[in-house]
Amino acid sequence: MAKLIIDELIDALRCLPGVGPKSAQRMVMHLLERDRNGARQLADKLVTTMDKIRHCAQCRNFTDLEICQMCSSPARDGQSLCVVENPADLIAIEQTGQFRGKYFVLMGTLSPIDGIGPDEIGIDILAARCVDEVKEVILAIGSSVEGEATAHYIAEMIKPRGIEVSRIAQGIPMGGELEYIDAGTLSHALTGRKVI
Amino acid sequence: MSGRSKVWVMMISNHRAELSPAYILHSRKYRDTSQIVELLTLKEGRVAAVMRGARGKKKKHQTAQPFCPILVAYFGRSDLKTIANWEVSYINLLQGENALIGLYANELLVRLLGPFEVVERLFVAYQYLLNALVKDDETSQALRYFELILLEDLGYGITFDVEVPTGEPVRPDACYRYVAAEGFYPVDSQRYPNGGFRGDHLVDIANKDLSREEVVLTAKQVTRVALASLLGDKPLKSREVFKKYRLDMSKSLLSDEKDKS
Numbered sequence: 436m437a438k439l440i441i442d443e444l445i446d447a448l449r450c451l452p453g454v455g456p457k458s459a460q461r462m463v464m465h466l467l468e469r470d471r472n473g474a475r476q477l478a479d480k481l482v483t484t485m486d487k488i489r490h491c492a493q494c495r496n497f498t499d500l501e502i503c504q505m506c507s508s509p510a511r512d513g514q515s516l517c518v519v520e521n522p523a524d525l526i527a528i529e530q531t532g533q534f535r536g537k538y539f540v541l542m543g544t545l546s547p548i549d550g551i552g553p554d555e556i557g558i559d560i561l562a563a564r565c566v567d568e569v570k571e572v573i574l575a576i577g578s579s580v581e582g583e584a585t586a587h588y589i590a591e592m593i594k595p596r597g598i599e600v601s602r603i604a605q606g607i608p609m610g611g612e613l614e615y616i617d618a619g620t621l622s623h624a625l626t627g628r629k630v631i
Numbered sequence: 632m633s634g635r636s637k638v639w640v641m642m643i644s645n646h647r648a649e650l651s652p653a654y655i656l657h658s659r660k661y662r663d664t665s666q667i668v669e670l671l672t673l674k675e676g677r678v679a680a681v682m683r684g685a686r687g688k689k690k691k692h693q694t695a696q697p698f699c700p701i702l703v704a705y706f707g708r709s710d711l712k713t714i715a716n717w718e719v720s721y722i723n724l725l726q727g728e729n730a731l732i733g734l735y736a737n738e739l740l741v742r743l744l745g746p747f748e749v750v751e752r753l754f755v756a757y758q759y760l761l762n763a764l765v766k767d768d769e770t771s772q773a774l775r776y777f778e779l780i781l782l783e784d785l786g787y788g789i790t791f792d793v794e795v796p797t798g799e800p801v802r803p804d805a806c807y808r809y810v811a812a813e814g815f816y817p818v819d820s821q822r823y824p825n826g827g828f829r830g831d832h833l834v835d836i837a838n839k840d841l842s843r844e845e846v847v848l849t850a851k852q853v854t855r856v857a858l859a860s861l862l863g864d865k866p867l868k869s870r871e872v873f874k875k876y877r878l879d880m881s882k883s884l885l886s887d888e889k890d891k892s
Contacts, residue, residue, distance in 0.1 A: 548868070553875045554875075579696065618719060619724075
């Protein structure tokens with residue numbers, strides 16, 4: 436017997452993270468009973484987004500343009516480049532308001548076991564980016580083993596070109612008490628200490 | 632068994648589960664706040680286990696990191712265990728290229744070692760490798776030693792001091808070529824490309840004496856062939872990463888020299 440259209444939709448919704456069969460069913464029922472217009476709009480937006488959004492040719496962030504707004508903005512300082520793991524990290528750094536340069540989004544970190552190598556994180560695009568006006572590269576990469584390997588790779592690749600490379604500091608969070616901080620963070624904080 | 636008594640049994644086994652030494656080889660996200668970790672344990676070899684509450688803002692434990700020795704207790708009847716309790720013994724920070732080497736060792740273990748194969752010697756060799764990587768001292772020796780023990784513990788140990796097909800001991804002054812899973816055939820060094828492997832190197836490797844640099848290189852070439860035959864047609868990603876790393880580094884250096892001239 437062919438599957439009912441409703442069941443197909445329930446199955447399809449399960450591609451969302453954290454959505455199981457029960458919550459998928461609840462969503463479908465809600466849309467059918469109460470918000471058909473909203474559902475139509477959602478379907479329409481999903482199709483447009485999936486068709487139009489691609490990676491920016493310069494920074495690899497998601498955009499519907501060839502080169503994203505941030506990369507083409509004259510207000511941003513093209514001399515400093517901040518390398519982040521994913522678009523969510525970019526937003527987090529933007530919210531600090533501390534950085535006025537441009538970005539590069541790796542879309543992951545080097546992780547050989549997961550099959551992620553230099554090509555998958557766009558190393559060549561980054562290398563091509565670091566020739567013209569870029570004077571400083573800030574590596575805002577998470578503090579994991581994979582992050583460490585990625586940061587090292589990029590730093591070694593860029594340093595000989597006379598570009599200043601730094602990695603964001605790791606250590607004590609705001610309002611943190613030393614007693615409760617894990618040994619790994621604390622040892623990073625000690626090795627990366629700052630003269631005041 | 633009713634739900635309540637099942638929980639009770641789990642609690643009992645929780646108490647009984649003893650902390651034993653292990654390393655995290657790899658972790659991947661599981662649900663919103665958990666991780667599935669691949670462990671290399673002293674007692675049971677490779678074990679996959681769910682680590683609950685390991686991620687997210689309200690995480691209960693410090694973040695699980697590869698390369699750090701941990702003590703772990705897990706329970707469960709299926710192949711996927713559940714971690715009851717764990718703590719980090721001390722922190723190993725692998726930096727730069729050594730982190731890449733560490734990831735290579737982890738990929739080898741995840742790819743080649745079957746679950747629940749007891750590999751105590753390999754565990755020690757892995758520990759030895761990590762210590763060398765942390766100190767950044769004699770890393771290539773430690774890595775070769777680790778590869779040799781890995782092959783031995785997988786049941787594909789290489790007999791370095793016997794010629795095939797004769798079974799005679801390897802002669803230090805002769806040259807040899809290596810065929811995976813078979814062994815060392817004597818060759819005419821004049822005719823063979825690169826002269827083949829030297830007998831005295833093979834004798835040193837058989838005695839686990841890796842003090843000479845050229846012996847380490849021979850061990851590297853032999854283990855590479857042996858490991859490739861076990862890995863089948865899907866090559867190691869970390870080796871590809873290394874290759875590209877070297878290429879990118881040399882490119883950068885070249886462009887640097889051009890700039891200067």
